[in-house]
Amino acid sequence: MTLLRAIIVEDSEDDLFLMVRVLKKGGFDVIYTRVDTVEDLHNALQDDKWQIVISDHAMPLCSAPEALQVLKKSGRDLPFIIVSGTIGEEVAVAAMKAGAHDYIMKDKMARLAPAVERELRDAELRKQHRKYQKQLEFLSLHDQLTGLYNRVYFDNEMGRLECGRQYPIMFLSADLNGFKLINDTMGLKEGDRVLKDCAEILSRPLRKGDVLARVGGDEFAALLPGAENLNGPGLLNNIRSAVDQHNRENSRLPFSVSLGYAVSSDPDKPLAVAYQEADKMMRLDKQNQTESARNQVVNALLAALFERDYIAGGHAERLEKLCLKMGKEISLEQDRLTALSLVAQVHDLGKVGIPDSILFKKGELTDEEWAIMRQHPEKGYRIAQTSPELTHVADLILRHHEKWDGTGYPLGLKGKEIPVECRILLIVDAYDAMTNDRPYRQAMSKQEAIKELKRNAGTQFDPNLIEIFLKIIG
Incomplete structure (x- = not known):
């Protein structure tokens, strides 16, 4: 049964019980309060729990038109249904024009429950419309994100x-x-x-x-x-x-x-x-x-960046040490060694903008997740460009995932188009990743990692630098 909370304006106990009985028969579990004066109706309307007003038309202390005026003055938008045995058609039409939602003759009480159901539904629609209008009014004058005025x-x-x-x-x-x-x-x-x-x-x-x-x-x-x-x-x-x-x-x-x-x-x-x-x-x-x-x-x-789990495990320090050995082995100038040392530490700066759910995912990334992950060189590049301390390595950060055969990202550079610092970093980073635990897999042995580096020489890695690196790590 549907719960119905009703104010019933009625001076006759018999007619009250008749209405309640008809409503229960129509599928309503009725909670009601009976009033028969203007003052009692006014007081009842102070309680927000009531859903509807059902009123007799002619009573000594409170007629239906008077009850309707009390409802209007209260500001409540409740359905108002008149139930009467004496109301004529002209009076009924006048009541509807004044704001009543329906009128039921007492000899046709079977209409009451369907009328109540309809008016409750319409009242809910009006309520939702008002809520929507308030939202539109709010949005027209406020910023949706902060809630401030616009x-x-x-x-x-x-x-x-x-x-x-x-x-x-x-x-x-x-x-x-x-x-x-x-x-x-x-x-x-x-x-x-x-x-x-x-x-x-x-x-x-x-x-x-x-x-x-x-x-x-x-x-x-x-x-x-x-x-x-x-x-x-x-x-x-x-x-x-x-x-x-x-x-x-x-x-x-x-x-x-x-x-x-x-x-x-x-x-x-x-x-x-x-x-x-x-x-x-x-x-x-x-x-x-x-x-x-x-x-x-x-x-x-x-x-x-340095709070990330794999950074805390000494990743940056290991990369810097091996990259400098490589740089010195190929006789890089001091300023380039300095840049190589710095980029080894901050090349993954853009990963601070990658969600942890992707960065530390256990298992393979989806195509959509890989697309997000591949944004980190460009994110890092933009960050570095804004910092005087990092501006000179911004281009290296952008290019640190380029591959020897041109299949890397984001620029698709190949061969010696790729700065040598990035070619060194790619080898050292791959070796460190393979020989240390990552969220998605356990570490390889040194021999397995060397085998993988050799297999990808000439495709992913600069083959000449691979030979130098293998000599360094013995």
């Missing part, structure tokens, strides 16, 4: 405050530094997380009536009316302190924010001028800290 609302609010009585008005302009780098290397999901964290931090020092909006991809702005008691530099310092604290508590991927503010005290001066001044101050702040902000992100990514 640019449309911000501009409208600025227009509303223009020439009003809430001067002085402070503007705050904020821009998330290094956001493109975070998106390119760590992915959109991580970028979204940083955006939400930034939005939450920016909102902390603001007052209830202030307006904070996401006005661009990585740009935020705030309107602070009635700002006579606000301290602009203090506000910016509070935000920077909150960001610093967040970074200490969430060291995996720190972020920084460029900030600016301006105050408009003259109602005759367009507010847009003050907003532009705040934005200009923010961009100057951005110029002053862009390099340090990028280095902060890169250093965090490097730290994440």
Whole structure:
């Protein structure tokens, strides 16, 4: 049976029991309250549990039209059904025009249960429509990701405050530094997380009536009316302190924010001028800290790289040692040896942007997972290009998976088109991978690894360098 919670406006106990009996026969488990005065109906409507109002038409203390008016004033959208033995067609039509959803003659009570079922269904549809409309209204004025106001609302609010009585008005302009780098290397999901964290931090020092909006991809702005008691530099310092604290508590991927503010005290001066001044101050702040902000992100990514399980096992150190032996054996110049040493440590930097579920998967990767894995040289290249300490090895990071026969990635280079540092690294990396445990397989013996290197000389590996490497490892 379907549970039905009904307010029944009825002064006759016999008619009440008749309605309840008919509804139960129609498949409803009825929970009801009976009222017969306007005041009792008003009080009953304060309880949100009721789903419907069923009312007799003519009663001494509360007629159906009066009950309908009480329901309307309550703001509740409940079905209202009139049940009467005396209502005429003209009265019934007038009641429907006034807002009643149906009327049932007492000599046709079999219609009551189907009418209730229909009106409950229609009421649920109206409820869902209102919910959908509220969502659309919210989205039209808010940023879906952060929940902040959007640019449309911000501009409208600025227009509303223009020439009003809430001067002085402070503007705050904020821009998330290094956001493109975070998106390119760590992915959109991580970028979204940083955006939400930034939005939450920016909102902390603001007052209830202030307006904070996401006005661009990585740009935020705030309107602070009635700002006579606000301290602009203090506000910016509070935000920077909150960001610093967040970074200490969430060291995996720190972020920084460029900030600016301006105050408009003259109602005759367009507010847009003050907003532009705040934005200009923010961009100057951005110029002053862009390099340090990028280095902060890169250093965090490097730290994440060295926390990876196979890195912690000494992978980078073993690669650096063997690569330098190879480089010296072929008489590389000192600057190239230095680059080789560095790229041996950071060549997999782009893997910080690869999900652990792929990176440490036990078993073979699917084609889709391989496509994601093969993105790491380009991710690493983009990271390295933003760091003064890594710029000179960015091209080596990009090319470290190129193969001698041209079947490597991402550029498909072949033979001596591939930098010798990358050809060395490819051999050493493969040997280390084969002779140490990985999530997807156990280590080979040294003899098995040598056999595999020889088998792939001339296809995957530079055959001349293979001979040199085999001499080195004895």
